[in-house]
Amino acid sequence: MSLSNHYEAFAAAYVRGRLGIDGTDEEVLERAGDLRLHRFKRSNQLPRVRKVLGTLHGLAPQRLLDLGTGRGVFLWPLLEEFPFLEVVCVDVLDYRVADLQAVARGGLERLSALNCPLEDMPFGDREFPVVTMLEVLEHTADPLRALTEVARVCERSLIVSVPSHEDDNPEHLHLFGAAQLQAWLKQLGFARVKVDGVLNHLIVLAQR
Secondary structure (H helix, E strand, C coil): CCCCCECHHHHHHHHHHHHCCCCCHHHHHHCCCCCCCHHHECCCCCHHHHHHHHHHHHHCCCEEEEECCCCCCCHHHHHHHCCCCEEEEEECCHHHHHHHHHHHHCCCCCEEEEECCCCCCCCCCCCEEEEEEECCHHHCCCHHHHHHHHHHHEEEEEEEEEECCCCCCCCCCCCCCHHHHHHHHHHCCCCEEEEEECCCEEEEEEEC
């Protein structure tokens, strides 16, 4: 079974991890059965994802913490674009974390995932050289508290994306402006904060 329009290697790792089987990518995908592989389907990359990937090429991290990974809209392009990058994912939904852990168990050893609140993460101070937080901050009950914890674990560079306009998503609790984000991040110890607008979103690069 070939899934040429999917992130095939990651889909196969997921099947291996979920079913506990071995074989080539094609062989294990043939045995996927009712496992839903739609999350691994390729699509035109969102402009904000392309922008973040371009920024990461300039930062050249060897290890990265991705917050609010979800179903992998950003993760799969990231892992493909940076084939040697170690990525640690955090999400608050058990089933999302379980799916990511299945991919890791199925052979993608540079990926790990855990469930924990953004406001209380089990990492050391400045443990990660680069942290990404895409489409997450607007969902948090206390965004400054969440950013404070994110800043604690970030050694060098933080990339944040948020919507720049009101929308009809009931899960979006906040709308941020560039000046507010810049003020918060400088307050939290980032010396340089750059904000770009990318198709109804703000992309923030904060650096120590």
